[in-house]
Amino acid sequence: MSRLLLVSNRLPVTVKLESGQVQVARSAGGLATGLSGPHEQSQGLWLGWPGDVTRLGPTQVADLESRLLDLRCVPLYLTAAEVNRFYEGFSNRVLWPLCHYMLDRIPLHSRDWEVYRRVNQRFADKVAEHHQPGDTIWVHDYQLMLVPRMLRERLPDARIGFFLHIPFPSSEVFRTLPWREEVLRGLLGADLVGFHTPSYVRHFATSLLRLLGLEVDGDEVHDEGRTVRLGAFPMGIDAREFERLAETPAVLAEAGNLRVRNPELKLVLGVDRLDYTKGIPRRLLSFERLLEREPSLRGKVRLIQVAVPSRTGVEDYARYREQVDELVGRINGTYGTVNHTPIHYLYRSIPQNTLVALYRGADVMYVTPLRDGMNLVAKEFVASRPDGDGVLVLSEFAGVAGELADALKVNPYDVEGMARALHEALHMPEAERRSRMGRMRARVLEHDVHRWVHGFLGALKAVTAPEEAPAARPATREELAALVSRLRKAPARVLLLDYDGTLVPLQPRPEMAAPTPELLSILGAVARVPGTFVHVVSGRPRTVLEEWLGQLPVGLHAEHGLWSRLSPDAPWEMIADLDLSWKPRALQLMRQYADRTPGALVEEKTASVAWHYRLADPEFGVQQARELRMHLAELFTASGLEVLPGNKIVELRPRGVHKGRIVERVRACTPADALLVAFGDDRTDEDLFAALPEGAVAVAVGQRPSRAKVRLRDPAAVLNLLRALH
Ligand code: GDG
Numbered sequence: 001m002s003r004l005l006l007v008s009n010r011l012p013v014t015v016k017l018e019s020g021q022v023q024v025a026r027s028a029g030g031l032a033t034g035l036s037g038p039h040e041q042s043q044g045l046w047l048g049w050p051g052d053v054t055r056l057g058p059t060q061v062a063d064l065e066s067r068l069l070d071l072r073c074v075p076l077y078l079t080a081a082e083v084n085r086f087y088e089g090f091s092n093r094v095l096w097p098l099c100h101y102m103l104d105r106i107p108l109h110s111r112d113w114e115v116y117r118r119v120n121q122r123f124a125d126k127v128a129e130h131h132q133p134g135d136t137i138w139v140h141d142y143q144l145m146l147v148p149r150m151l152r153e154r155l156p157d158a159r160i161g162f163f164l165h166i167p168f169p170s171s172e173v174f175r176t177l178p179w180r181e182e183v184l185r186g187l188l189g190a191d192l193v194g195f196h197t198p199s200y201v202r203h204f205a206t207s208l209l210r211l212l213g214l215e216v217d218g219d220e221v222h223d224e225g226r227t228v229r230l231g232a233f234p235m236g237i238d239a240r241e242f243e244r245l246a247e248t249p250a251v252l253a254e255a256g257n258l259r260v261r262n263p264e265l266k267l268v269l270g271v272d273r274l275d276y277t278k279g280i281p282r283r284l285l286s287f288e289r290l291l292e293r294e295p296s297l298r299g300k301v302r303l304i305q306v307a308v309p310s311r312t313g314v315e316d317y318a319r320y321r322e323q324v325d326e327l328v329g330r331i332n333g334t335y336g337t338v339n340h341t342p343i344h345y346l347y348r349s350i351p352q353n354t355l356v357a358l359y360r361g362a363d364v365m366y367v368t369p370l371r372d373g374m375n376l377v378a379k380e381f382v383a384s385r386p387d388g389d390g391v392l393v394l395s396e397f398a399g400v401a402g403e404l405a406d407a408l409k410v411n412p413y414d415v416e417g418m419a420r421a422l423h424e425a426l427h428m429p430e431a432e433r434r435s436r437m438g439r440m441r442a443r444v445l446e447h448d449v450h451r452w453v454h455g456f457l458g459a460l461k462a463v464t465a466p467e468e469a470p471a472a473r474p475a476t477r478e479e480l481a482a483l484v485s486r487l488r489k490a491p492a493r494v495l496l497l498d499y500d501g502t503l504v505p506l507q508p509r510p511e512m513a514a515p516t517p518e519l520l521s522i523l524g525a526v527a528r529v530p531g532t533f534v535h536v537v538s539g540r541p542r543t544v545l546e547e548w549l550g551q552l553p554v555g556l557h558a559e560h561g562l563w564s565r566l567s568p569d570a571p572w573e574m575i576a577d578l579d580l581s582w583k584p585r586a587l588q589l590m591r592q593y594a595d596r597t598p599g600a601l602v603e604e605k606t607a608s609v610a611w612h613y614r615l616a617d618p619e620f621g622v623q624q625a626r627e628l629r630m631h632l633a634e635l636f637t638a639s640g641l642e643v644l645p646g647n648k649i650v651e652l653r654p655r656g657v658h659k660g661r662i663v664e665r666v667r668a669c670t671p672a673d674a675l676l677v678a679f680g681d682d683r684t685d686e687d688l689f690a691a692l693p694e695g696a697v698a699v700a701v702g703q704r705p706s707r708a709k710v711r712l713r714d715p716a717a718v719l720n721l722l723r724a725l726h
Contacts, residue, residue, distance in 0.1 A: 002136045002159070004044035004457075006035055007127055009087065009143035011048040011073050015064060022060050024067040031140070031165075033238045034449030038457065039072060044135075047126055050075045052083070076126050082119055088313050090116035091143040094177075099142060099166045100277045100371040101173055105316055113179050117146060120186070124150035131155055136460065139190070141165045146182065149189030156473060161460040162190040163233065166373040167399065168200040171207040180211055188223050192460045196374045196399040198232045205230060209618050225473055225703045225711055229463045233456045234403055235374050236448040242383035243445070245356045254357035262340075266301040266426055269362035271355065271377045272369070273310035274347065276320045279368040279395060279412040280307065284327045284343070286368075286418035291335045291342060293419060298335055301426065303366070304344045304358060321347070359384035364391045364425045368412040372398040378407070382444045388434050391425040393418075403443055406436035474713040483677075483697065483710065484724045490675035492531040493725075494666060496688060497718075498659075499538040499545075501647060501681035502701045505715050508615055510540070510603065515548050522719055525726040527553045532725070533670045537561065537659050539651070539684055541605050542572050560653065560684055561661040562607045566669055575661060578607050578654055582639055586652050589631065597624045608653035610646075625650050647682045647704075659684055660691030667693070679718055680708075 012032030016023040026032065039046060050073070056064060068075055078086065089112030097105035124147050127137060138161045139147045148162050174180060184207060187193050195201050205216040214221050221228050245251055259265050268287070272278040287303045307324065311317045328345045335342045350358075359365070365381040375398040382392065382404070394400065394407035401409060410421045475483070487493050497503055500513055503523075507513040515523075527534040535555035538545060542558035542565070549556060556565045558572075565572045587604060590611045594600040599616035602609065611628060613621035625645070632643045632652050644651040659680075667676075676696035678688050682704065689698035689707055700706035701718055712718055 001038075001042045002134055002461075003132065004035075004038050004042040005127060005131060005135050005137045006039060006044065006046040006048075006140070007123060007137065007144060007147065008046070008048045008140040009091070011046060011050050011068070011075065013050060013068065013071065013073060015050050015053055017055070017060070020060075022056065022063045022067065024064065024071065026071065031235075031449075033241070034236075034453045037450065038453060042136075043072070045072050045074050045130055047074045047076060047123070047130065049078050052080075053077065054080065074126070074130060076123060078119065082115060084313075085112040085115035086119035087143065088311065092311055092314055093316075095142045095145075096166070096277075098173065098177055099169050099373075101167075101169055102276065102370075103173065103176060105276065117182075120144060120146035121150055123147050124154065127151055128154040131158060133157075135159070136457065137161065138163070138457070138460070146186035147189075148193075149186045152189035159460060159464040160190045161192045161194065161456060162187055163194040163456060164200070164373070165196070165235070167371055168195055168204045168207075170203050171210050174203070174207045175211060180207070184208060184212055188221070188228050190228060191226075191463045192229045192231060192456070194231050194233045194456050194459075196232065196234050197402055199402075200373075200399070201230050201232050206619060209622065213618065215622055222703055222705055225700075225705075227463070227705055229459065231456075231459055233452055233459070234399065234447065235376070236444070236450075236452045237376050237379045237383060238450075239379070239383040239445045239448040242356060242359075242380050243386050245353065246360045246384040246386055248353075251353055251357045251360060254354060255361035258357070258361040264300065266297075266364075267362045268301060268303045268364045268366050268422065268426075269358050269381075270303065270305040270307075270366045270368075271358070272307060274307040274317065274321055274324065275310055276316060277369055277371050279370045280305065280320075280324050281327055282370075282412060282415050282418065283366060283368045284324070284331060285415045286422060287343070288327075288331045288334070289415055289419035290422050291331075294423060297423075297426070298342075299337060299340045302340075302342060302344060304346070304362070306346045306348075306350055306355075306358070308349045309347060355380075356384050360387070362390060364393055364422065366393050366422065367398060368393070368395045368410060368418060369398050370395070370412050372400070374399040376400075378404065379444045382437070382440045385437055385441065388437050388441070389430070390437055391428055391433055392437075392440065393421050393425050403447070404440050406439045474711050474717070479710070480721060484721065486697075487675060487677065487725060490531075490673075492533070492671040492674035494533045494535065494670050494674045494676045495526070495722075496535050496537050496662070496666065496676065496678040498680035498682075498685050498688075498701075499536055499540060501715070502679050502685075502718055503536075503715055506614075506647065510544075510612070519719065520549075520552065522722050522726075523549070523554060524552050526722050529726050531671070531674075533666070533674065535662070535666055537662055537678075537680075537688060539605075539610075539646075546572075555666065557659070557662045559605050559607060560657060560687075561659045562605075562657050564662060564665055566665070574606070575657060578657075579640075580607060582636060582641060583609060586632065586636065586641075589635070590628070590652075593624055593628045593631075597621060600624070607657060608651055610649050610651040612649050614648040621648070644684065646684060659688035663688070663691040663693070679712075 012027045014025050014027055094106050094110050123144055136159045140163055148160050151160055208214040208221055219230050291298055328343050332341055332343055359381045367378045378394055378400045392407040394409055395412040396409045408421050408425055410418045504513045537557040539560050542563045545556045545558050563572050563574055586609050590602045590609055594602050597616050600613045602611055613625055628650050629643050640655050641652055642655045678692055679699045680688055681701040698708035699710045700708035701712050
């Protein structure tokens with residue numbers, strides 16, 4: 001098992017000073033529990049902040065570190081200013097409200113980005129310091145979004161996973177963040193980026209497309225020659241442990257005590273950190289509304305609201321607390337009697353046993369966040385009900401809503417609707433309660449935190465399993481020098497060069513990519529070197545190649561090898577007689593798609609038709625291209641045509657007409673002992689690479705994954721290499 005390096009803002013421990021002695025206790029949170037197995041078994045490390053230990057003296061710190069080491073934890077200390085600006089300032093005042101769609105809670109002018117970046121760098125440096133080859137690194141949550149890329153820069157071959165515990169918002173919201181590109185790039189340093197739900201994955205993918213122009217293909221995105229996988233991994237809880245606790249005599253006794261004075265009392269339960277995303281005020285209002293509407297329920301139902309103090313250093317939280325206090329006071333004032341208090345409000349953390357007793361004893365669990373990445377409380381309630389009873393009322397904006405179809409769903413902004421749902425929950429017949437709970441329990445018990453951990457780590461391992469040695473990063477200076485020297489030393493050399501994206505950068509419109517005088521001069525000079533044969537192999541029509549490159553002493557191959565002109569004085573020849581009767585229908589269809597996709601255009605070639613969408617709205621363009629591809633495949637694949645997705649192009653052409661076809665033609669007219677080197681940047685060039693004989697070299701240009709063993713960053717790097725040959 002590969003050693004696991006876990007990285008999170010907080011270490012899963014609580015540090016206490018008891019009569020001058022440092023005490024370190026493991027925290028019992030879901031994440032810590034789920035990860036403790038792999039952490040221990042892999043002899044791994046957990047890196048993070050141990051909490052505020054500034055009051056400890058030097059010997060106490062040494063003591064702390066040795067205790068932490070026993071728990072395989074490595075501390076990273078934050079100064080008070082860092083806690084204030086990195087943790088509270090940027091993470092909690094900017095990223096937290098942003099990801100929960102609460103833009104008006106973000107300060108008008110945040111100045112904490114630099115500190116966020118710096119602390120992320122410190123985390124990355126610390127991890128790099130402890131990293132050994134073969135380790136698996138797993139970075140957690142929004143406080144550390146830049147760490148994956150910072151690590152990738154230091155450890156290019158490391159296996160890195162990232163998981164976001166909070167929602168990834170719609171790209172329309174995410175794009176308001178002034179540092180949006182850096183955050184996206186930060187995450188792309190990982191091999192696997194995980195989220196709780198498929199919607200968050202989709203939002204992230206849309207942000208990549210709109211803000212960085214990166215297209216997600218299935219669940220993969222390619223960036224800087226690397227493949228990054230995206231995935232939904234809904235987090236689970238230690239369900240068996242909650243189930244076990246819920247059956248212990250102590251918990252059962254505590255649950256029984258909840259109704260000692262009034263056995264008929266109906267209990268509604270809310271458990272949250274006191275956070276403005278959790279929707280507590282509207283929850284209270286809906287409870288008030290229920291009492292107002294249903295006088296018969298007064299004195300017979302109680303809401304127990306546990307609100308755990310959280311982020312008390314952030315002003316918004318203090319104001320929120322006042323709002324909640326005031327509402328509780330008002331409702332209790334209106335509907336309380338000398339014998340009955342409608343809302344029991346506990347502003348504190350409660351012991352685990354009491355928590356489970358509340359879950360076990362409640363009639364209705366009331367979970368109404370305005371947004372929540374997942375919400376583990378809902379799952380804990382379900383796991384704590386081995387009796388098979390209890391109703392879950394659940395916000396449709398919690399990530400967990402997608403998993404628990406049998407909860408009563410509510411819109412947490414709709415106070416009236418919530419009051420109705422609460423009424424329904426309190427009156428639900430037992431048979432229905434049991435059948436819903438049964439199905440929810442099956443899901444929660446099976447998809448627990450252990451399964452989540454293994455699912456994520458398994459996916460991470462699969463992404464990073466060593467492949468058939470394709471080049472992931474651009475060739476180093478030394479590697480390039482070796483290739484140049486091999487070419488020079490060969491008895492003869494044949495260069496097969498793609499044009500767009502290889503010799504010239506991609507342009508918004510095809511006609512804008514004409515060769516520069518510099519390019520013409522380099523190609524001419526290389527082609528005149530004795531024993532050197534240059535061929536340009538392009539998808540473009542022969543008229544364009546003729547016009548742009550016709551004067552050079554090079555071979556030209558147009559329309560992916562359909563047409564070839566082996567030297568300036570030779571005629572253009574077509575491969576074979578082709579049936580082109582399908583073209584009018586294909587053109588008509590592509591024009592229809594172009595009409596409804598502003599910016600898209602159709603290009604007609606001899607034996608193929610292409611639909612370009614580089615200038616279309618990025619998201620709509622991709623969507624239309626997908627639809628067009630399916631439409632074309634449905635109509636034409638039976639008639640011997642194939643649909644090719646290219647770089648912002650969808651092309652339809654006869655099967656078997658591809659760049660690979662030219663290899664034999666070129667070899668027939670060049671020395672048998674020549675060294676063949678082919679250069680290309682898109683999928684159509686893979687056909688060329690695949691057709692190369694043994695001993696030939698394929699060079700991929702740009703970032704797309706390729707079978708090529710050598711990679712160059714961009715067309716400028718290709719020209720540099722060509723320059724070195726003459
Ligand atoms: C973030 C995301 C995502 C609460 N009060 C007490 C107590 N708790 C425990 C619960 C539960 C945990 O705290 C709260 O977890 P949630 O998932 O409900 O919410 P966040 O704290 O906001 O967590 C969230 C989660 O990360 C995981 O990815 O689900 O969406 O916001 O485990 O039991 N535990 C004890 N006493 C309390 O008073 N012992």
